[in-house]
Amino acid sequence: MDFNLFKRSVPENIKIVAVSKTKPVEKIKQIYDLGHKDFGENKVQEMVRKHQELPDDINWHLIGKLQRNKVKYIAPFIHLIHSVDSEKLLSQINKEAEKNNRIINVLLQIKISNDPLKTGFNFSELDNMFSSFLFLKYKFVKVLGFMGMGSVDYSKNEEEFKKISNYFKEINQIYDLKYLSLGMSNDYKLAIKYDSNMIRIGSLIFGSRN
Secondary structure, three states: OOHHHHHHHOOOOOEEEEEOOOOOHHHHHHHHOOOOOEEEEOOHHHHHHHHHHOOOOOEEEEOOOOOHHHHHHHOOOOOEEEEEOOHHHHHHHHHHHHHOOOOEEEEEEEOOOOOOOOOOEOHHHHHHHHHOOHHHHOOOEEEEEEEEOOOOOHHHHHHHHHHHHHHHHHHHOOOOOOEEEOOOOOOHHHHHHOOOOEEEEOHHHHOOOO
């Protein structure tokens, strides 16, 4: 699909993260040259390499699982980490952000599906964190919202998206959150219906992967 055509089909308030994992820098540069600056990668090594080869003003989003020992490689430049799935990881990001003298923006990944391969906080864990304002002790991390990944079984997505959307609204009454990152190429319209204002789009922008 033509990128500008796709962009026009999405409401203006929705942030599009172009998922560029496995795609060559030439393809990313083509989308960048159309004025788009938000790109998502799921592997640290690949992101670091692309960051070195592409323009400095690209906003890099880490959307895949992040190991604590790899935070240091992206800490100097990362724009937003979507996949913070534990307090230990949050603490490590804070430590590396302090070393780089910068605030790192993050989303807390909520486990909304029963898929054993997917990780994230459950709602009761988040309740404890927000009610105690635990985040305030992490001076170099800014929590901007939540990220969720629906089940492989799409029939469950509506129920899952509704649940995380309701929770986002509830927490927003006590803590000013900016983003709900839900939805990919196959379910972004449903995600937008349930208040997602950040979508992670790969195949609709870059074509299907091999």
